[in-house]
Amino acid sequence: MRNVDLSTRVGSVELANPVMTASGTSGHGAELAAYFDLSELGAVVVKSLSAEPWAGNPPARLVPVDAGMLNSVGLQGPGVEAWMESELPALAATGARVVASVWGQSVDGYAKAAEMLASAPPAVVAVEVNVSCPNIEDRRRMFAHSPAATAEAVEAAAACLRPRWAKLSPNVTDLVEIAGAAIGGGAEALTLVNTVMGMVIDPERHRPVLGAGGGGLSGGAIRPVAVRAVYECRAAFPDCPIVGVGGISRGEHVAEMMMAGADAVEVGTATFADPRAPRRVLAEFHRWCTRHNVLKSSQLTGAAHDRH
Secondary structure, eight states: OOOOBOOEEETTEEESSSEEEOTTSSOSSSGGGGTSOGGGSSBEEOOOBOSSOBOOOOSOOEEEETTEEEEOOOOOBOOHHHHHHHTHHHHHHTTOOEEEEEOOSSHHHHHHHHHHHTTOOTTEEEEEEEOOSBOTTSTTSBGGGOHHHHHHHHHHGGGGOSOEEEEEOSOSSOHHHHHHHHHHTTOSEEEEOOOEEEOOEETTTTEESBTTBOEEEESGGGHHHHHHHHHHHHHHOTTSOEEEESSOOSHHHHHHHHHHTOSEEEEOTHHHHOTTHHHHHHHHHHHHHHHTTOSBGGGGTTTTSOOO
16 A cells, blocks of 8 residues: 555644544453554543542443444443553553543532543543533533533643543534534534434333433444534634544545544444454555545545635
8 A cells, every 4th residue: 555644633632643442432441452553543532531430320221223322321430540540551551642531520520530630641642521421510411512511621621731622412502602612611622523312212111221211322323413513613613623533434434524624533333343443444544545645644634625
């Protein structure tokens, strides 16, 4: 294959290539290292962590659907301190660039989790601020459903002393407004998008399949939703770095997402069926660039936008 420059930047973070794992789909540490060299990816984005251990939702937590998967894991995790002691060392030893992810039930919760990450080793190059979780200070909605709450959570996460990427929800009327609030709160980049709310009911039991009732839809079904979100936010914020996530399972999907405006992408649900999916997608994207005479993949970013 022709030599293709796959390097990219997400704000101040330099990546060898634009393909990363997606938070919540590849574990807390080096779980996927048994399948491929994690250092080959742009970065490994780990499962979201709160300041304290969190048990998550009751089973069942996952259910396959026609074009993806519905999940209600409920952000189960060991807490930042335990993660840094037990999971991060093995992950950092692989040579992977690591993006941590934080969440909280309150603004103070985000601040506490972020502050605990301030002492993380240099392998942790950025922190994804997952605002798509319940807000106990406003039980009617997630942080990501409110511009003000989004800005407050992202601003509180400044205690991590690293670049912050705001992971936003597509379950809003005006995503551009929320994205603007995240940027105003100090987000260096936007991660677009988290799952779409959904539900599956068992006709035999007359009950929802998932233990918590509803859950988040991911996989191929939401890729057009993610592409549109990336496109609209790139148009609204032409200078803001964007990470695209949602339904990416082939190399050409990386090209599509970058043309919409993404600087990098995350591969998530595909990993459940194929643990090697992130590495395979990267190889397919390299071949796609070769076939299409793309010498520097970052030049694809925003290519679908009318520049006239």
